[in-house]
Amino acid sequence: MAxxxxxxxxxxxxxxxLQCAYCSNPLALDMPDSExxxxxxxxxxxxxAAIGILQVHFSGGEPMARRDLAALVxxxxxxxxxxxxxxxxxxxxxxxxxxxLDAGIDHIQLSFQDAGAADGxxxxxxxxxxxxxxxxxxxxxxxxxxxxxxxxxxxxNAERVEAMIALGEALxxxxxxxxxxxxxxxxxxNRNALLPSFAQLEQANAVVAAARERLRGRIxxxxxxxxxxxARPKAxxxxxxxxxxxxxxxxxxxxxxxxxxxxxxxxxxxxxxxxTAIWAGSDAFLRFRGxxxxxxxxxxxxxxxxxxxxxxCQALALAGDAAATDPACARxxxxxxxxxxxxxxxxxxxxxxxxxxxxx
Ligand code: SF4
Ligand code: SF4
Numbered sequence: 001m002a003x004x005x006x007x008x009x010x011x012x013x014x015x016x017x018l019q020c021a022y023c024s025n026p027l028a029l030d031m032p033d034s035e036x037x038x039x040x041x042x043x044x045x046x047x048x049a050a051i052g053i054l055q056v057h058f059s060g061g062e063p064m065a066r067r068d069l070a071a072l073v074x075x076x077x078x079x080x081x082x083x084x085x086x087x088x089x090x091x092x093x094x095x096x097x098x099x100x101l102d103a104g105i106d107h108i109q110l111s112f113q114d115a116g117a118a119d120g121x122x123x124x125x126x127x128x129x130x131x132x133x134x135x136x137x138x139x140x141x142x143x144x145x146x147x148x149x150x151x152x153x154x155x156x157n158a159e160r161v162e163a164m165i166a167l168g169e170a171l172x173x174x175x176x177x178x179x180x181x182x183x184x185x186x187x188x189x190n191r192n193a194l195l196p197s198f199a200q201l202e203q204a205n206a207v208v209a210a211a212r213e214r215l216r217g218r219i220x221x222x223x224x225x226x227x228x229x230x231a232r233p234k235a236x237x238x239x240x241x242x243x244x245x246x247x248x249x250x251x252x253x254x255x256x257x258x259x260x261x262x263x264x265x266x267x268x269x270x271x272x273x274x275x276t277a278i279w280a281g282s283d284a285f286l287r288f289r290g291x292x293x294x295x296x297x298x299x300x301x302x303x304x305x306x307x308x309x310x311x312x313c314q315a316l317a318l319a320g321d322a323a324a325t326d327p328a329c330a331r332x333x334x335x336x337x338x339x340x341x342x343x344x345x346x347x348x349x350x351x352x353x354x355x356x357x358x359x360x
Pocket of ligand 1: 022060
């Protein structure tokens, strides 16, 4: 029997007031009438605690679009789960903050679309959003909660990483996450307008390295680089079915939030099966768990239990085969596809398709 997952990612809803063109949600978003009920989520939280999960990350879309968020936080906290909310912050009013605090929230991760209001509002597709985020950050700190600020970077804002870190510092962040766009879902759709150049990546790397040095011992800076310039892939989700279980708004249990794109899978629903049964016995979680499934390049590699062969969704999206070595790896037969994608993006138009619940 596999050890229990470390964390549950509860994607409460795909509704979101923002429209980020790099959103990692799937293109086919779950409609509001398909969302799990409060009772369903309460039961899932009970099961999560019973199976030995330690953390629950309430995510979305925008988790604060669910009116029952505080009730779910309260229930999770009462079961001994560490509770984190991953939010755009635009709905975090004084009243909402007080309610979440009373419910026992442990941590809030607040996302920003840029360092300043004009670009932030433009990339988020929400006028006044940046100002609301600044207010949200103030409320989080005044509530005495730890704050992580998150900045997603791409070709159209990569020059402003220094200003983003300065903003995160000014807001009192304990942790600043500088994350290059990950090319799944809407990010993949908009890849040609988002993928940075190598020169931009190098500049961002240098800015982050200098900031880490300057802020050592005060603020942790997490840095997520784009796979497209890498020689080795990331350990996606700490390995397939290894550390996390992701529940979509309609109740599908997924080894990672992008896994719904994989063909030939039937993802089990928490409406029909317990978390224990899903984690221990479903084909969806067993298929790529461990190393038995690996193609030759990975099976013979001494990094196979470090990066677990990389990302299955990226292997499907680029190589057309979810069971292939992630093309981000220099040992992968399909590694040349990364250079092709970089070439395709060079000089491509900067127009972005905004993320929308319903595509027109
Ligand atoms: S990335 Fe943007 S659009 Fe997607 S859920 Fe987060 S705030 Fe909403
Ligand atoms: S060959 Fe496979 S296990 Fe080895 S580094 Fe590449 S992706 Fe990771």
